[in-house]
Amino acid sequence: MLILGIDTSCDDTAAAVVEDGKKIVSNIVSNQNEIHNKYGGIVPELASRRHIEMITPVVHEALVNAKTGIEDIDAIAVTYGPGLIGSLLVGVCYAKSLSYVHHIPIIAVNHLEGHICSYYLESIPEVPYLALVVSGGHTSMYRVTGTGNYFEIGRTRDDAAGEAFDKVAKLLGFGYPGGPIIDQLASKGDPQSIHFPRSFLKDSYDFSFSGVKTAVFNYVRKNLQTSKEDIAAGFQAAVIDVLVGRSIEVAKQLGIRRIALSGGVSANKGLRDAIKEKTSDEGLQVFLPSVDLCTDNAAMIASAGYYRFMKGETAAFDLNPKAYLPIGSANG
Ligand code: KG4
Numbered sequence: 001m002l003i004l005g006i007d008t009s010c011d012d013t014a015a016a017v018v019e020d021g022k023k024i025v026s027n028i029v030s031n032q033n034e035i036h037n038k039y040g041g042i043v044p045e046l047a048s049r050r051h052i053e054m055i056t057p058v059v060h061e062a063l064v065n066a067k068t069g070i071e072d073i074d075a076i077a078v079t080y081g082p083g084l085i086g087s088l089l090v091g092v093c094y095a096k097s098l099s100y101v102h103h104i105p106i107i108a109v110n111h112l113e114g115h116i117c118s119y120y121l122e123s124i125p126e127v128p129y130l131a132l133v134v135s136g137g138h139t140s141m142y143r144v145t146g147t148g149n150y151f152e153i154g155r156t157r158d159d160a161a162g163e164a165f166d167k168v169a170k171l172l173g174f175g176y177p178g179g180p181i182i183d184q185l186a187s188k189g190d191p192q193s194i195h196f197p198r199s200f201l202k203d204s205y206d207f208s209f210s211g212v213k214t215a216v217f218n219y220v221r222k223n224l225q226t227s228k229e230d231i232a233a234g235f236q237a238a239v240i241d242v243l244v245g246r247s248i249e250v251a252k253q254l255g256i257r258r259i260a261l262s263g264g265v266s267a268n269k270g271l272r273d274a275i276k277e278k279t280s281d282e283g284l285q286v287f288l289p290s291v292d293l294c295t296d297n298a299a300m301i302a303s304a305g306y307y308r309f310m311k312g313e314t315a316a317f318d319l320n321p322k323a324y325l326p327i328g329s330a331n332g
């Protein structure tokens with residue numbers, strides 16, 4: 001079963017061919033970093049224009065690299081939300097056109113479910129497990145009881161963790177995306193030298209990262225001479241403590257033995273090391289996608305699409321993108 005995955009939810013134009021939901025046959029990502037870099041964040045209008053230019057060559061390259069033609073594809077899985085509406089529209093329209101012309105079924109995939117399925121390309125955790133999706137647009141925690149069954153336990157009330165990384169990098173004078181830059185700087189700084197606040201909300205398992213971001217802003221204003229490496233290390237340590245601390249606390253509270261991380265921020269070296277160490281101390285199992293599958297890609301969309309397709313879920317031509325599209329249900 002060959003699925004062509006397409007993702008244009010944000011600023012990466014991505015296409016991939018995946019066999020049986022697991023084997024990556026090709027995986028192409030064309031990022032737009034050089035376009036958005038000078039603005040310190042994504043400019044939605046520029047993102048959608050670039051998707052229009054790149055979608056045909058990227059899908060073509062995915063098929064060529066997979067040594068397959070469109071006629072061998074069994075279904076097209078496309079991200080229809082959440083994300084930037086103009087960006088999503090390009091992928092959804094393109095997928096619908098391919099589907100119409102070549103008579104290939106189409107599968108509508110939620111981008112967050114795609115991130116959750118990114119580790120399925122390598123190993124599938126036994127259920128129940130705790131899924132933490134940490135990206136530029138989201139920071140959410142789910143109890144997963146089966147493919148497609150997600151119960152949301154907490155989410156960010158303000159900035160997503162990746163957004164905080166991007167804003168702190170911008171403040172320090174760097175471009176977009178800021179996460180990998182902070183990651184690099186932090187590895188050369190002292191995480192103990194500056195203590196930034198850790199926000200553990202008392203009444204819920206929601207997250208909040210605007211406090212730590214503001215604390216960094218205020219600190220930088222008053223301490224212009226402090227090394228950027230130490231600021232990055234101190235900020236990153238605060239974010240890691242919250243993400244790792246909260247997921248272990250929730251897992252223990254709910255009696256869940258497995259934690260799985262995904263989304264762009266899960267590429268962070270400090271976070272990966274910390275979660276591995278702390279889960280091992282607690283006798284919990286941890287699942288992490290390989291680094292290139294953490295950030296946006298279409299292999300994860302094809303994988304998520306495979307499981308939906310196996311359940312007989314296909315979309316009609318009236319499929320429309322949705323900027324806001326939560327996953328999870330009260331009884332998941
Ligand atoms: O999952 P993703 O590619 O796109 C969204 O769905 O949002 O995540 C992008 C986010 C950006 O905020 C980026 O700065 C962050 O992931 N990111 C990182 C790292 N690599 C990417 N954050 C921290 N450390 C990294 N190594």
Ligand code: ZN
Nearest residue numbers: 115135295296
């Ligand atoms: Zn994403």
